[in-house]
Amino acid sequence: MSLNIATMLRESARSHPDKAAVIVGDVQLTYAQIDALSDQMAAGLRASGFKPGDAIGLQLPNLPQFVIGYFALLKAGCVVVPMNVLLKAPEIAFQLGNSHAKALISWAGTAEEADRAVKAVGVEHLYVVNTPGTPEAEVGLRFETLLGAGDPNAPAPFEQTSPDDTAVIVYTSGTTGTPKGAELTHFQLLMNADTPGRVFGVRDDDVVLVALPLFHVFGLSSQLDVCVRFAATMVLMPRFDAAAAIEAIRRHGVTIFEGVPTMYLALLAEEVAPEDVATLRVGVAGGASLPAEVLDAFEERFGIVILEGYGMTETASTITFNVSATDRRIYSVGKPIWGVEVAVWGEGDRVLPRGADHVGEIVVRGVNTMKGYYDDPGATAAAFTRGWMRTGDLGYVDDDGYLFIVDRKKDLIIRGGYNVYPREVEEVIYTHPAVAEAAVIGVPDERLGEEVKAFVVTKPDMALHRDELREFLVERMAAYKYPRIIEFRAELPHGPTGKVLKHELR
Numbered sequence: 102m103s104l105n106i107a108t109m110l111r112e113s114a115r116s117h118p119d120k121a122a123v124i125v126g127d128v129q130l131t132y133a134q135i136d137a138l139s140d141q142m143a144a145g146l147r148a149s150g151f152k153p154g155d156a157i158g159l160q161l162p163n164l165p166q167f168v169i170g171y172f173a174l175l176k177a178g179c180v181v182v183p184m185n186v187l188l189k190a191p192e193i194a195f196q197l198g199n200s201h202a203k204a205l206i207s208w209a210g211t212a213e214e215a216d217r218a219v220k221a222v223g224v225e226h227l228y229v230v231n232t233p234g235t236p237e238a239e240v241g242l243r244f245e246t247l248l249g250a251g252d253p254n255a256p257a258p259f260e261q262t263s264p265d266d267t268a269v270i271v272y273t274s275g276t277t278g279t280p281k282g283a284e285l286t287h288f289q290l291l292m293n294a295d296t297p298g299r300v301f302g303v304r305d306d307d308v309v310l311v312a313l314p315l316f317h318v319f320g321l322s323s324q325l326d327v328c329v330r331f332a333a334t335m336v337l338m339p340r341f342d343a344a345a346a347i348e349a350i351r352r353h354g355v356t357i358f359e360g361v362p363t364m365y366l367a368l369l370a371e372e373v374a375p376e377d378v379a380t381l382r383v384g385v386a387g388g389a390s391l392p393a394e395v396l397d398a399f400e401e402r403f404g405i406v407i408l409e410g411y412g413m414t415e416t417a418s419t420i421t422f423n424v425s426a427t428d429r430r431i432y433s434v435g436k437p438i439w440g441v442e443v444a445v446w447g448e449g450d451r452v453l454p455r456g457a458d459h460v461g462e463i464v465v466r467g468v469n470t471m472k473g474y475y476d477d478p479g480a481t482a483a484a485f486t487r488g489w490m491r492t493g494d495l496g497y498v499d500d501d502g503y504l505f506i507v508d509r510k511k512d513l514i515i516r517g518g519y520n521v522y523p524r525e526v527e528e529v530i531y532t533h534p535a536v537a538e539a540a541v542i543g544v545p546d547e548r549l550g551e552e553v554k555a556f557v558v559t560k561p562d563m564a565l566h567r568d569e570l571r572e573f574l575v576e577r578m579a580a581y582k583y584p585r586i587i588e589f590r591a592e593l594p595h596g597p598t599g600k601v602l603k604h605e606l607r
Contacts (some may be wrong), residue, residue, distance in 0.1 A: 102264060105176070105178075106291050107176045110135065110139065110329050111259075113331075114132040117332040119131050120305070120332055122134075123168055124353060135168060138173075138248065139168075140176065141257065142173035142247050142251075143248035143258050144250070144251025145247035145251040146179065146247060146248065151179060151203060151204065153179065153421065154178065156200040156201055156203075157181065157203060157206065159171060159181050159206050160185070160193070160206065161207070161208050162186050162208060163312075163320075163338055167315050169379050170244075170276050171447065176258060179557075180200075180268065181268065181269045182196060183271050183317075184272070184316055185316055187580050190221065191218075192579060194213060198222040199282060200272075201476075203226065204224060205226070205227065206244065208232070208235075209230065209232060212229050212240050213238075213240070215227060216241060226242070227242065228246060229241040229244060231244075258569040264286065264288035265287075266286060267284045268287045269286070271318050273415070276492060277407055280525075281474040281476035283414050283475075284472040284474070285318075285472070288468070291330075291415055294326035296325060296419075296438050297323065297418075298327040300442070301327075301383075301422070306437055307328075307331070308333070308354055308380075309334065309335055309336065309414060311325070311336060311337050311359075312341040312358075313359060313361070318353075319412070319518075322417050323385075323410075323412075323418045325360055334353075335558060341364060343367035343370065346368065350380065355380060356380055357381075357384075357385065359384070359386075360386065360388075362386065362395060362515065363517040365384070367548075369399060373402075376406075377394055377405055378404075383406055384406070385407070385409075389518060390506055393431075408424070409433070410423065410434055410435055410467075411435070414424070416441075420437065420469065420492075421434050421441075422435040430499070435504065436502050443465050445462065445464070446457070446489075450486060453497070457497055458497075460496065460507050462493070462494070463495070463506075465489055508536075514542075516546075516553055516582075517550065523541035525582070526553065526555065526583070526584065527540065529574060529577050530555060531576065533570060535559050536557060536560070538559040538593055541553060542554055552586060553582065554585075555586070556590055557588070557590070563588075570587060571587060572585075588600050
């Protein structure tokens with residue numbers, strides 16, 4: 102048996118060849134055009150020496166080239182490594198090196214960091230997408246090189262991969278601060294496009310605003326894959342802006358909006374006329390818990406229903422979902438989708454009964470759980486117990502089977518929908534020569550949900566200014582990670598073993 106998730110694009114191009122697949126500003130590409138361009142690029146990849154199984158980084162904002170590149174890599178049998186455009190060179194280099202990537206496809210806006218990264222780890226091939234309004238990159242080969250490298254008279258490759266072959270490696274940081282690459286297979290991604298799409302009722306006449314970054318599993322699996330599976334139209338936003346989002350909804354007749362809580366808050370702050378959003382039929386929220394007051398205010402003002410779901414990078418996005426306005430539990434993240442089991446474990450990993458009084462760790466198993474962490478058998482083994490994947494999140498299941506998220510067991514900070522792991526930030530802070538000790542926590546923030554705060558103790562007789570430390574960190578980590586709030590202290594609270602007591606800091 103063979104299965105390649107790029108079959109979704111091929112089938113939609115056959116059934117809806119002239120349907121708009123991607124819209125960005127005034128640019129529009131049909132399903133037939135996306136299919137043909139990705140065929141052309143797949144041939145170029147093969148002609149350039151890339152082989153099935155080769156991992157290739159894809160570091161682009163929401164551009165048509167991301168969609169083309171994603172399906173081209175899959176058609177060529179390569180493994181896609183989506184990468185955040187905000188990453189700095191050391192972070193890019195780690196992901197390239199850890200995934201054993203053979204190449205990186207990046208963007209002019211990130212080209213300098215990308216060039217430093219590929220040189221640091223010895224990756225030979227860098228391809229760059231140039232876009233209007235961004236200074237043209239002076240490094241790497243142009244993205245178009247891959248489109249023109251193949252023989253136009255030869256059939257484009259369409260690798261017949263196995264369902265269990267790795268299609269994508271998405272990196273997520275662990276509580277130790279070491280990023281880990283979750284291996285997601287062709288079958289898992291297909292199931293997480295087909296099942297949620299059917300449950301949600303995505304149609305070929307839907308127009309979906311894609312403001313979530315496609316390099317994130319939420320945007321990749323729950324938007325790009327779902328839209329292509331059901332031949333919906335994607336209106337891409339390279340960078341989210343609330344006013345521009347409202348204009349895109351009005352101009353293109355958007356029917357579905359999917360976002361993280363910060364996006365809903367930003368839209369609520371806009372002056373919106375009823376006719377501007379008249380085409381919207383539903384909203385989808387994920388990435389972090391949507392505050393009840395925000396959900397209520399948005400539904401009342403925009404006149405649509407917001408359906409919340411729950412998922413993780415390691416589950417190819419979706420675990421549970423509220424399926425409709427008539428079959429939902431407000432403030433819940435819904436019920437498990439088809440083929441997925443969810444349980445709540447207490448002390449001794451025993452299954453807890455239902456009810457709000459029985460809060461424990463959420464565990465999951467089913468068609469959605471990752472193949473494992475790439476090249477990290479120890480981390481993979483630690484993530485699973487008796488076949489169940491431990492989420493590290495705390496919650497409970499009510500008497501009707503709806504899951505409620507209560508808190509996070511890990512120290513994860515979710516800042517504007519992006520995951521920030523304190524240990525990773527702390528390790529960078531510790532590289533400053535004046536720092537003796539550091540601890541990072543998340544603090545409430547009305548706009549972003551949480552903000553990153555660092556507590557810092559300096560070494561004796563060494564001075565360090567807040568702005569100096571902040572500039573040091575900005576150069577070494579992605580913009581969403583570095584702490585905006587820095588508090589210097591003479592000492593930090595410690596427990597008997599010397600561990601910093603972060604609950605006291607909170």
